[in-house]
Amino acid sequence: MVAQNVGFAVIALVMVIAALRVVTTNNVVHAALWLVVVLSGAAALYVLLAAEFLAVTQVLVYVGAVMVLFLFGTMLTRARIGAEKDLNNRRAWIGIPVSLAVFVTMTIALLGSFGDEELPADAKLVDVQQISDQIFGPYLLPFWALSFVLLAAVIGAIVLARKE
Amino acid sequence: MLVNQFLVLGAVLFCIGVYGVIARKNAVLVLMSIELILNSVNINLLAFALRNGSADGHTFALYVIAVAAAEVGVGLGLVLLVYRNRRSIALDELSELRG
Numbered sequence: 001m002v003a004q005n006v007g008f009a010v011i012a013l014v015m016v017i018a019a020l021r022v023v024t025t026n027n028v029v030h031a032a033l034w035l036v037v038v039l040s041g042a043a044a045l046y047v048l049l050a051a052e053f054l055a056v057t058q059v060l061v062y063v064g065a066v067m068v069l070f071l072f073g074t075m076l077t078r079a080r081i082g083a084e085k086d087l088n089n090r091r092a093w094i095g096i097p098v099s100l101a102v103f104v105t106m107t108i109a110l111l112g113s114f115g116d117e118e119l120p121a122d123a124k125l126v127d128v129q130q131i132s133d134q135i136f137g138p139y140l141l142p143f144w145a146l147s148f149v150l151l152a153a154v155i156g157a158i159v160l161a162r163k164e
Numbered sequence: 165m166l167v168n169q170f171l172v173l174g175a176v177l178f179c180i181g182v183y184g185v186i187a188r189k190n191a192v193l194v195l196m197s198i199e200l201i202l203n204s205v206n207i208n209l210l211a212f213a214l215r216n217g218s219a220d221g222h223t224f225a226l227y228v229i230a231v232a233a234a235e236v237g238v239g240l241g242l243v244l245l246v247y248r249n250r251r252s253i254a255l256d257e258l259s260e261l262r263g
Contacts, residue, residue, distance in 0.1 A: 095186030
């Protein structure tokens with residue numbers, strides 16, 4: 001239990017610092033690389049939460065595919081790669097009170113609802129078979145909808161990015 | 165491990181993402197902040213799945229990952245189109261639709 005808590009603390013600290021760098025750094029490529037740290041930390045947390053399949057999917061889809069998309073987007077929309085001054089809005093400070101207010105509200109609600117409730121210590125790993133039973137059983141209709149969303153996204157991205 | 169460890173961490177990441185969406189002007193960075201938000205939601209879903217001992221949360225988290233991938237694909241396609249037409253992806257300059 002202690003080892004798990006120490007692991008959680010380290011991962012959480014790294015994730016929060018990296019997330020803050022994502023929203024404060026003034027270099028788009030650096031932001032993308034800090035985002036890799038956050039997404040990998042999330043995958044580590046999934047392992048801690050007994051979700052091995054989701055951890056692997058996170059690494060494959062996010063760290064593998066989405067980050068490549070982001071780096072391509074950065075490359076294709078900017079002439080140079082380096083530090084820039086003009087990445088924030090003029091009144092960016094408005095975001096600080098808004099996000100702090102959201103955070104305080106959510107934290108009060110969470111602490112009030114769950115207090116110091118423990119996660120079950122003897123949880124079994126959720127294996128791929130269970131997840132596939134869910135997907136192709138009760139959640140089949142959302143799965144179909146998701147297939148259409150992905151198809152529409154693929155076609156839409158091609159249509160948008162194609163030269164006339 | 166407490167349930168709240170994961171839920172509060174999710175809240176922290178969510179709020180950092182909200183700050184990024186509000187404060188950033190570059191469209192690619194706004195999309196990155198949205199990824200932060202979606203990830204915090206996934207952490208919460210999996211924490212609740214472990215708490216309730218069911219696989220429902222895993223299914224939802226998987227769907228969220230798929231939708232996020234689709235969203236990034238279309239979003240970056242839009243950003244590319246805006247860049248091609250205007251030579252800039254600063255979101256505060258996109259005011260043609262203002263009434």
